[in-house]
Amino acid sequence: MPQPKYRKIAVLGYRSVGKSSLTIQFVEGQFVDSYDPTIENTFNKMVSVNGQDFNLQLVDTAGQDEYSIFPQSHSMDIHGYVLVYSVTSMKSFEVVQVLHDKLLDMVGKIQVPTVLVGNKKDLHMERVIKPEEGKKLADSWGAAFMESSAKENQLDFSHHI
Numbered sequence: 337m338p339q340p341k342y343r344k345i346a347v348l349g350y351r352s353v354g355k356s357s358l359t360i361q362f363v364e365g366q367f368v369d370s371y372d373p374t375i376e377n378t379f380n381k382m383v384s385v386n387g388q389d390f391n392l393q394l395v396d397t398a399g400q401d402e403y404s405i406f407p408q409s410h411s412m413d414i415h416g417y418v419l420v421y422s423v424t425s426m427k428s429f430e431v432v433q434v435l436h437d438k439l440l441d442m443v444g445k446i447q448v449p450t451v452l453v454g455n456k457k458d459l460h461m462e463r464v465i466k467p468e469e470g471k472k473l474a475d476s477w478g479a480a481f482m483e484s485s486a487k488e489n490q491l492d493f494s495h496h497i
């Protein structure tokens with residue numbers, strides 16, 4: 337059996353898009369309905385993909401907006417990024433694009449391993465971003481794309497690791 341590989345993943349996005357909820361749902365299998373703004377939390381989870389074990393360290397970061405100073409720590413020792421917006425918030429979709437630009441600028445690369453996630457897909461009546469728009473943005477980055485609901489436990493990051 338090969339040794340587990342260590343992977344550190346940062347979860348970034350605008351405020352209240354569900355970064356903590358997605359992370360907690362993925363790691364602990366539960367949904368917390370209350371809103372408690374995050375400063376920064378780290379979670380660990382072992383996952384197995386195609387017979388290879390991965391020791392995932394997920395860094396759930398504080399919500400940012402287009403004016404936030406992008407913390408340098410978000411560009412160091414990170415193997416990949418989960419950039420989250422809410423399908424109910426145009427603002428969050430705009431902010432995720434600004435964050436992606438800042439990220440590339442900070443790491444000095446033209447591409448970083450990224451999954452773009454459109455969360456809160458259970459809120460059908462409040463949706464303002466179509467799946468095609470998220471997919472188009474992810475394609476322009478060379479990133480993977482998925483929609484999710486932390487509430488209804490519809491997420492599967494594992495095949496994107």
Ligand SMILES: Nc1nc2c(ncn2[C@@H]2O[C@H](COP(=O)(O)OP(=O)(O)OP(=O)(O)O)[C@@H](O)[C@H]2O)c(=O)[nH]1
Pocket residue numbers: 349350351352353354355356357358368369370371372373374375397398399400455456457458459484485486487488
């Ligand atoms: N309906 C629905 N609500 C969600 C979903 N994900 C998160 N929420 C709710 O949205 C609110 C914000 O969720 P958080 O996970 O705290 O968001 P966050 O992005 O970590 O927020 P910050 O820490 O401020 O950056 C909470 O009230 C959650 O219960 C989802 O998939 N569906």
